[in-house]
């Protein structure tokens with residue numbers, strides 16, 4: 001493996017995590033190879049390969065300028081890059097542009113991705129290309145050129161005649177020539193969907209382009225047909241440049257594959273001499289992913305979260321039982337306070353690339369903020385009892401705790417671009433100050449891809465919380481692309497970098513229960529200026545307000561507090577129904593002269609349910625007792641038994657908002673999974689939760705919450721918990737993993753989003769999704785009637801699409817129709833059950849269909865404003881307006 005962290009990390013992830021858990025989905029539009037996501041006759045895989053060539057082909061290797069540098073984005077109107085395919089390809093890649101993945105590297109990766117998706121070789125990918133900021137010279141080979149010109153052009157690119165023939169044959173095994181771009185070569189009516197294929201298998205990376213040419217039965221429009229007379233038969237001119245010698249060698253299929261691998265690699269490695277490319281990317285065997293420290297519990301705990309990704313290609317299923325990390329404290333020694341330095345996890349999800357599969361093991365370690373962390377090692381615990389230790393090529397995996405980005409206290413609003421970035425700086429480093437480098441994208445008029453820029457700002461010193469001090473800065477990202485931004489926070493020689501703004505919420509959360517300042521600049525304690533950016537909405541999640549008086553950090557005396565914590569502003573303690581993958585069993589007695597749980601144990605004054613869970617994460621049971629003790633075990637002593645819940649009345653020493661048993665009473669939790677979960681189908685969208693059914697993934701409203709009537713926030717949030725909290729409401733939705741919103745109706749500016757957007761696991765259950773930033777995991781209980789008229793988000797098995805016009809001279813939906821005086825969206829859903837779509841119109845009409853007429857247009861949601869004849873709390877379209885619904889995707893039914 002490369003030494004982690006590494007400059008290849010981001011591209012490696014985009015390249016290999018294609019599907020399922022934490023998928024980056026880079027191959028979606030080019031899979032399968034025949035996919036025509038941009039319209040009929042427009043094969044995306046072929047377009048991606050051609051983009052690689054066109055961007056490179058203006059290179060001048062004699063002067064060392066140009067090459068694969070993404071200058072193509074500024075050259076789309078120069079007459080050499082005709083057709084829509086270059087633009088659609090670059091637009092698709094644009095969101096992947098980041099401080100760690102240049103557009104030029106993404107174009108190179110596109111060559112690998114499209115070729116591999118079409119069954120071709122794995123073209124080696126090296127990264128480090130630098131993006132041009134303006135158009136380069138012209139010089140893309142054009143079909144009317146002479147063979148002499150072609151040879152000169154390719155020689156300028158660094159290719160000899162043989163390589164010219166090879167790389168052109170390798171490119172022209174995919175896709176075709178288009179009538180729209182080359183009407184003289186592919187006249188109207190010929191080809192399929194206006195496309196004349198370059199070989200008979202235009203969606204397979206094979207050598208038919210060679211063998212058909214040699215055998216004389218090719219239909220390649222650049223070899224035969226009208227191109228011959230017009231002198232535009234460029235493939236003939238190129239292929240024949242050495243009397244077919246090179247083509248004959250390519251008639252061997254294996255040779256074709258290996259030659260293409262070589263010349264396509266050469267093609268994407270034409271770069272200016274100033275660019276230093278990395279070694280070819282080989283997927284890590286073991287890779288820490290998204291490792292993040294966050295200061296929590298009033299400043300007493302640094303929570304380490306992230307995943308250990310393990311390559312499982314070729315391994316038998318379930319051959320790994322768990323993965324552990326063993327960390328060292330800030331000083332580099334193995335004393336982690338009273339708690340253990342080992343955290344163990346079982347698999348949470350799997351992902352796949354073209355050639356590899358990966359398991360993800362979620363890490364959640366609560367580390368004493370005073371002792372900190374500097375590095376960790378990884379142990380893979382195999383099912384056969386053996387262990388494999390990984391130490392990052394002898395360096396251990398480094399984690400710095402000098403400055404950490406505080407995602408909960410940071411926030412960004414997609415609409416306005418208002419960003420607040422908050423970091424925690426260790427008090428012994430305050431003299432170094434703190435900066436934020438903000439990476440933001442702004443739309444360009446000269447390119448379909450926004451420009452990535454950055455600015456560095458000083459952070460303002462704020463509140464001191466225990467051994468850390470919070471710093472913050474406000475910045476507005478112009479241009480509407482705030483969610484594609486990133487932040488690095490920097491203090492002297494240390495930084496916590498590449499924090500994607502998609503990963504932070506819309507509401508800055510106050511830092512709850514700050515501990516007494518410890519070693520910091522006490523002068524700043526009073527100026528608790530961490531801004532709580534008001535969400536645009538009335539109902540921000542109700543986190544506990546920050547206490548103005550820090551909670552005492554003195555260790556509890558022998559009798560820990562038994563009831564409400566000392567300040568009235570702290571939320572009342574609760575029994576948490578779930579903690580991580582564990583559910584509460586009950587309050588439980590110790591055994592008769594034996595411990596109820598006889599595995600490991602520890603005790604300290606920063607006890608929380610989480611820290612006990614982490615400590616016991618390889619056990620079936622754990623329990624906290626007497627506020628500060630933690631016990632683990634795989635069985636319960638026979639003589640122990642359930643006790644009334646109110647006997648567990650001592651709050652946790654480290655978190656006054658939760659209970660940790662009492663004297664001789666365990667707050668007992670048990671794992672929800674008896675077996676380690678199988679590595680497939682783990683994390684899911686729950687189709688039903690009690691009486692609620694999943695509608696899908698929905699956006700927040702514009703400037704107002706989609707569900708505005710009640711809200712709560714919890715570190716043990718699940719869809720079940722939110723359903724319970726919202727049980728009087730027609731809708732509930734979970735968001736950002738730990739937020740819960742209720743409403744009797746849905747705001748009309750909230751709309752559907754791709755289900756894949758809702759990609760955050762619930763804070764209280766790692767196996768179910770709870771929305772994401774600005775995305776609700778939305779549920780409806782159709783039996784509860786709403787408070788005011790609305791367009792229901794779902795009816796039967798259908799989900800609301802939008803308000804649509806009728807077709808132009810035709811009905812939008814032509815399958816079946818009915819009209820009654822008792823119409824409702826539910827009634828129409830039942831009537832249209834066999835169809836893909838239904839729509840209600842003019843209050844009492846119902847139409848069904850499997851397709852929507854192309855001339856039916858999107859209308860403002862407010863146009864669909866006629867109440868249903870059978871339900872005056874719902875809208876059923878209007879005159880010439882359909883309230884359109886579509887069947888739910890099978891994933892969520």
Ligand code: HEM
Pocket residue numbers: 042043046047049050053083085141142143150167168170171172174175176177178179181182234238267
């Ligand atoms: C003398 C050199 C070349 C010439 C004159 C040439 C010319 C052309 C022309 C005229 C088209 C039709 C474009 C359209 O109608 O959309 C085309 C398509 C294509 N070319 Fe080339 N090409 C050359 C070399 C290459 C090379 C080296 C590659 C890549 C390695 C490549 C990849 C492709 C691909 C994949 C398509 C299909 C695009 C699609 O289906 O959208 N070409 N080429």
